[in-house]
Amino acid sequence: MDSQALKLKDVTYWYPGTEKCALEKINLEIKTGEFVGIVGANGAGRSTLCYCMNGLVPHSLGGKMEGEIIVHGIDTAKSTTAEIAQWVGLVFSDPEAQLTQLLVADEVAFGPANLGLPREKIAQLVQENLKLVQLDGLEERNTHSLSGGQQQRLAIASVLAMNPDILILDEPTSNLDPRGTYEVFSIVTKLNRENHTTVVMVEYQVDLLAEFADRILVLDHGNIILDGPPGEVFSQVDKLSAVGVQVPQVTKLFRQLDHEAVVHVDQATTPVTVEKGSTELAKVLKKTVDARLS
Amino acid sequence: MKTTLYIPGNSILHRLDPRTKMVWMVCAMVSVFILNNPLVPLVVIAVLVTFLLVAVKGKLFENALVRFLPIVILTVTITHGFVNPVGITPIMIGTSPIELPYFGMMKWEGLYYGVLLALRISAVFFASITLVLTTTPEDLVSAIAKIGIPYSYASMFGMSLQMIPIMQEEARIIVQAQRARALRENNLKEKIQALVPLFVPLAVGSMQRTETTAMVLEARAFGAPVKRTELRVIKFNTIDYVLITAFVLFIIFLIVLRVVYGDLSWMYSVRSFWGLFWPVHLSR
Ligand SMILES: Nc1ncnc2c1ncn2[C@@H]1O[C@H](COP(=O)(O)OP(=O)(O)OP(=O)(O)O)[C@@H](O)[C@H]1O
Ligand SMILES: [Mg+2]
Numbered sequence: 001m002d003s004q005a006l007k008l009k010d011v012t013y014w015y016p017g018t019e020k021c022a023l024e025k026i027n028l029e030i031k032t033g034e035f036v037g038i039v040g041a042n043g044a045g046r047s048t049l050c051y052c053m054n055g056l057v058p059h060s061l062g063g064k065m066e067g068e069i070i071v072h073g074i075d076t077a078k079s080t081t082a083e084i085a086q087w088v089g090l091v092f093s094d095p096e097a098q099l100t101q102l103l104v105a106d107e108v109a110f111g112p113a114n115l116g117l118p119r120e121k122i123a124q125l126v127q128e129n130l131k132l133v134q135l136d137g138l139e140e141r142n143t144h145s146l147s148g149g150q151q152q153r154l155a156i157a158s159v160l161a162m163n164p165d166i167l168i169l170d171e172p173t174s175n176l177d178p179r180g181t182y183e184v185f186s187i188v189t190k191l192n193r194e195n196h197t198t199v200v201m202v203e204y205q206v207d208l209l210a211e212f213a214d215r216i217l218v219l220d221h222g223n224i225i226l227d228g229p230p231g232e233v234f235s236q237v238d239k240l241s242a243v244g245v246q247v248p249q250v251t252k253l254f255r256q257l258d259h260e261a262v263v264h265v266d267q268a269t270t271p272v273t274v275e276k277g278s279t280e281l282a283k284v285l286k287k288t289v290d291a292r293l294s
Numbered sequence: 295m296k297t298t299l300y301i302p303g304n305s306i307l308h309r310l311d312p313r314t315k316m317v318w319m320v321c322a323m324v325s326v327f328i329l330n331n332p333l334v335p336l337v338v339i340a341v342l343v344t345f346l347l348v349a350v351k352g353k354l355f356e357n358a359l360v361r362f363l364p365i366v367i368l369t370v371t372i373t374h375g376f377v378n379p380v381g382i383t384p385i386m387i388g389t390s391p392i393e394l395p396y397f398g399m400m401k402w403e404g405l406y407y408g409v410l411l412a413l414r415i416s417a418v419f420f421a422s423i424t425l426v427l428t429t430t431p432e433d434l435v436s437a438i439a440k441i442g443i444p445y446s447y448a449s450m451f452g453m454s455l456q457m458i459p460i461m462q463e464e465a466r467i468i469v470q471a472q473r474a475r476a477l478r479e480n481n482l483k484e485k486i487q488a489l490v491p492l493f494v495p496l497a498v499g500s501m502q503r504t505e506t507t508a509m510v511l512e513a514r515a516f517g518a519p520v521k522r523t524e525l526r527v528i529k530f531n532t533i534d535y536v537l538i539t540a541f542v543l544f545i546i547f548l549i550v551l552r553v554v555y556g557d558l559s560w561m562y563s564v565r566s567f568w569g570l571f572w573p574v575h576l577s578r
Contacts, residue, residue: 051509054513056509056512056513059512060508060509060512061509080512080517081509081512081513082512082515082516082517082518082519083515083518083519085512085513085514085515085518086515086518089513090513092506092509092510092513094503094506096460096503097503097506097507097510098506098507098510099456100453100507100510100511100514100516101432101452101456102298102431102432102452102455102456103432106432106525109525110514110516111514111515112523113522113523113524113525114514114515114516114517114518114520114522115515115518115520116518116520116521116522116523117523118523119523119524119525122523122525144456144460144463158514159513159514162514162515
């Protein structure tokens with residue numbers, strides 16, 4: 001397989017009837033099997049970037065696009081979203097607008113049926129994926145009678161049932177409780193590690209992104225202003241808060257400790273995950289205690 | 295929240311192929327117009343209502359449309375009684391006719407015509423609700439696709455059904471929000487005025503949602519260049535063949551009657567209430 005999952009070259013995009021572009025000269029390459037987190041303030045262009053990755057920009061949304069988008073080796077300008085859907089799965093941010101069918105089981109079966117998979121295989125996919133998001137037993141329920149969180153998990157199951165090589169999730173946990181959020185992260189991480197599914201995820205839960213993602217993109221007014229491993233990106237506390245992006249709690253703690261001269265931590269090595277943070281803290285404490293004793 | 299008219303159950307009607315019920319619907323519609331005789335729609339209504347009562351029992355009368363039917367019947371009958379130009383013989387109670395200013399007298403011929411029309415409407419109505427009350431929306435969509443209508447149109451039908459509960463819920467939220475901001479709706483005039491600020495956000499909201507849903511459909515490979523898998527197997531069983539044959543034979547029988555005996559109407563000999571439903575003068 002191609003080791004490059006998707007590539008955007010000099011992509012600029014204007015929504016129909018707007019003067020200001022929603023994305024500006026975006027250059028981005030994502031490798032197969034990467035887990036990329038996208039953060040940014042409201043209106044930064046995160047959803048628009050997602051829509052670029054499966055051909056909705058420019059086909060369905062209209063407007064004007066410059067540049068080139070290659071997904072799974074295909075130029076999206078020369079294909080359709082429906083065709084790209086066999087490789088690229090997209091979970092939208094609005095849970096209710098994502099429901100296309102009356103029954104839960106039909107919702108999950110919809111994508112695979114459109115791909116023309118055999119009926120027995122579809123039945124199996126429905127079972128597996130509903131179980132995965134813990135909605136098994138609700139097969140015959142009306143999709144609109146589900147809670148927002150359940151609808152969001154149903155949308156995720158419906159996309160996973162299509163077995164995408166590239167999985168894009170636009171704020172998939174906005175309606176979920178902490179446990180549901182953590183579960184979505186574990187499901188996605190498992191797919192990423194075991195099936196080498198490429199994952200692109202828009203999230204505001206930076207603590208979890210820092211823990212699970214390989215790479216973080218920071219969007220601001222249609223530009224990618226930071227791009228790198230979580231440690232590198234999230235440690236730039238000042239830059240992030242200037243564009244309205246949260247930093248992980250641990251990072252905040254260490255920057256504060258550094259600021260008040262309790263400990264000295266280099267900006268570049270500031271821990272961004274709880275695990276790294278606690279090791280670091282243990283080290284610092286040990287040093288302090290040792291210094292006192294001697 | 296009730297989203298569709300479907301009433302769950304496991305009766306003969308529920309188990310019929312939806313296409314059989316569609317044929318049934320068409321046959322009922324055609325049959326009542328072959329003769330100008332109220333006995334035909336009466337028979338059709340009797341058969342349909344019997345089947346429906348077995349299928350959904352008393353729930354039949356909980357349906358808002360069914361409750362509305364008597365009003366339709368009365369309106370149609372009375373209007374025709376007064377204004378239909380076929381009327382010649384005034385209806386006398388004792389020595390006085392039934393008379394309305396501007397409309398004139400109620401006539402037996404007009405009333406006959408009104409009753410006939412009301413019965414025809416009822417027959418068509420019961421035939422139609424047989425389909426929607428006893429078929430799940432999913433099966434209905436599959437059946438519509440199966441009779442040759444492109445799947446995208448069939449599913450459009452299914453999706454518009456889905457919009458109903460969404461819009462209901464949205465309307466409820468908007469009204470609550472507006473009440474919280476002191477929307478006044480004390481009398482009828484204010485209630486009607488209050489519909490305007492409700493309608494705008496509702497329409498805008500539903501348009502935006504439709505746009506997103508269109509994108510969702512594409513992202514789920516709807517319209518991909520492969521043959522879609524049919525998820526529901528709908529097929530004719532023996533009972534379907536038997537019933538379809540029966541409907542068709544019934545239609546043929548009526549056509550034969552029409553050709554041999556004419557329209558079998560006794561419009562001009564009705565002189566009593568029961569005479570509207572039964573040719574009294576012939577049995578005398
Ligand atoms: N259909 C549209 N027509 C015109 N402008 C749009 C449209 N959708 C989004 N925009 C504009 O494009 C910019 C980027 O929007 P986008 O939806 O990508 O932001 P986002 O980062 O996903 O934020 P959020 O999800 O919080 O809205 C915003 O300035 C927004 O106003
Ligand atoms: Mg968004």
